Amino acid sequence: MAAPARVGLRRWLSSRAPAPRICVVGSGPAGFYTAQHILKFLATGFLCSTPSCPAFLPEHHDLAQVDIYEKLPVPFGLVRFGVAPDHPEVKNVINTFTHTARSDRCAYYGNVTVGRDVTVGELQQAYHAVVLSYGAEDNRVLGIPGENLSGVYSARAFVGWYNGLPENRDKTDITDCSLAALACSKVKRVWLAGRRGPLQVAFTIKELREMINLPGTQPVLNPADFTGLENAVKDAPRPRKRLTELMIKTALEKHREKAVMAQAAVPRQWGLKFQRSPQEVLPTADGMRVRGVRMALTRLEGSGDSAKAVPTGDMEELECGLVLSSIGYRSLPLDPAVPFDTQHSIIPNNLGRVMGVPGLYCSGWVKRGPVGVIITTMNDSFDTAQSVLEDLQEGVLDVSVSKEGFGAVGSILRSRGIRPVSFSEWEKIDAAEVARGKAAGKPREKIVDPQEMLQLIGH
Numbered sequence: 001m002a003a004p005a006r007v008g009l010r011r012w013l014s015s016r017a018p019a020p021r022i023c024v025v026g027s028g029p030a031g032f033y034t035a036q037h038i039l040k041f042l043a044t045g046f047l048c049s050t051p052s053c054p055a056f057l058p059e060h061h062d063l064a065q066v067d068i069y070e071k072l073p074v075p076f077g078l079v080r081f082g083v084a085p086d087h088p089e090v091k092n093v094i095n096t097f098t099h100t101a102r103s104d105r106c107a108y109y110g111n112v113t114v115g116r117d118v119t120v121g122e123l124q125q126a127y128h129a130v131v132l133s134y135g136a137e138d139n140r141v142l143g144i145p146g147e148n149l150s151g152v153y154s155a156r157a158f159v160g161w162y163n164g165l166p167e168n169r170d171k172t173d174i175t176d177c178s179l180a181a182l183a184c185s186k187v188k189r190v191w192l193a194g195r196r197g198p199l200q201v202a203f204t205i206k207e208l209r210e211m212i213n214l215p216g217t218q219p220v221l222n223p224a225d226f227t228g229l230e231n232a233v234k235d236a237p238r239p240r241k242r243l244t245e246l247m248i249k250t251a252l253e254k255h256r257e258k259a260v261m262a263q264a265a266v267p268r269q270w271g272l273k274f275q276r277s278p279q280e281v282l283p284t285a286d287g288m289r290v291r292g293v294r295m296a297l298t299r300l301e302g303s304g305d306s307a308k309a310v311p312t313g314d315m316e317e318l319e320c321g322l323v324l325s326s327i328g329y330r331s332l333p334l335d336p337a338v339p340f341d342t343q344h345s346i347i348p349n350n351l352g353r354v355m356g357v358p359g360l361y362c363s364g365w366v367k368r369g370p371v372g373v374i375i376t377t378m379n380d381s382f383d384t385a386q387s388v389l390e391d392l393q394e395g396v397l398d399v400s401v402s403k404e405g406f407g408a409v410g411s412i413l414r415s416r417g418i419r420p421v422s423f424s425e426w427e428k429i430d431a432a433e434v435a436r437g438k439a440a441g442k443p444r445e446k447i448v449d450p451q452e453m454l455q456l457i458g459h
């Protein structure tokens, strides 16, 4: 590391030069955790707390300003539009994000689609560093015949529908309606089919427990699927071992119960179908809707997480009236100026530094792919923020040049007729949603139409 650069930064800091301006694209967990980490270190002035260290920065210096741009009027990404409504405790991270957004050094600009309303190049002109944290908004497709039949949806669209995501609102008006629709559902049985076996399932023990304890439903697990697995997981990592043991216990218990209850009517059932790979969605006689899925049976080659499913040549037809494909989310390229790895659908990067573009960074699902929960995203975003801090500290980012930040971007947006939503305006929308929810005894009733949101705040 070039020591003169550190000295340069310290001299620049003590000269009360303009603050480093950093811009974050996307207001999901990745965006907010990146902003939080940068602000935490630069707002207190400590990259290092030892005054003799070259990385020590003076306290209370007028340091970084972080601006967050978000395409929707409302913030928080998948915390609002992905996390299940019956997991309110997960949504408590919103309190931390709100604390960050209310900081004097942080500004939120909703209703701005980067790549359309303003380019990444324009942001780079206006900011010393730009962090792309725009998530994974598309879904992977099965790529099999019949996938476009009526009655086939992506899990992403289904989640968006019950969570009131604006782009999915045509399937309902408000989340109240989706709840009402689900309450009248005639669905009696849900099969979760996967290519591999019980030792490769990707759900957690918490999720399995919730499914097992769903009122009015019965799990249907075939004990034969678990033969010999108790021994196989003896030395497996503890989470995998406990998860497998719970599946085995459930399969055996429910098998016994089934024998006792014989014909007893259970309103609803769900079950796991292992080693099945969908080959074709089958149409009804009129060719309009789904009537089932043709599955290839598979055998496993290898073991553990790296086991591969290989078709045996045998086929099976599974009758159903609705197919939800849940094979993963996918990021899309944002702007031709930003490198994109189309094979893995991520921005190629090294510890969050976008390859070949100094001053450009990425965090969250667009950085590492659509896997991991909020805590994984938090750690990953802190790593990216750390890269930004190191580059500031080491002089990789030229902070001697004054950048206008929102001063410049605001003019561009005005000239294009775009009016951003501020965080205090979002708080008005929030208050209206909470008030609407109160009447129904809910934490909030989401407004799903962006136009209605904008009208509410006088745009």
Ligand SMILES: Cc1cc2nc3c(=O)[nH]c(=O)nc-3n(C[C@H](O)[C@H](O)[C@H](O)COP(=O)(O)OP(=O)(O)OC[C@H]3O[C@@H](n4cnc5c(N)ncnc54)[C@H](O)[C@@H]3O)c2cc1C
Pocket (backbone or CB within 6 Å): 025, 026, 027, 028, 029, 030, 031, 069, 070, 071, 072, 075, 076, 077, 078, 079, 082, 083, 084, 087, 090, 112, 113, 114, 115, 133, 134, 135, 136, 137, 159, 329, 334, 363, 364, 365, 366, 371, 372, 373, 374, 375, 377
């Ligand atoms: C259905 C579902 C349920 C989940 N449940 C849980 C759970 O219970 N617990 C848990 O810990 N994790 C859960 N997760 C995982 C968690 O949501 C992710 O780890 C996390 O949201 C990823 O954060 P992100 O910021 O990378 O992406 P996102 O949360 O998707 O945020 C990206 C943001 O960028 C914005 N954006 C997109 N394009 C642009 C653009 N062009 N310009 C400006 N802004 C843009 C989006 O509108 C969005 O606000 C769940 C995920 C899903 C899909």
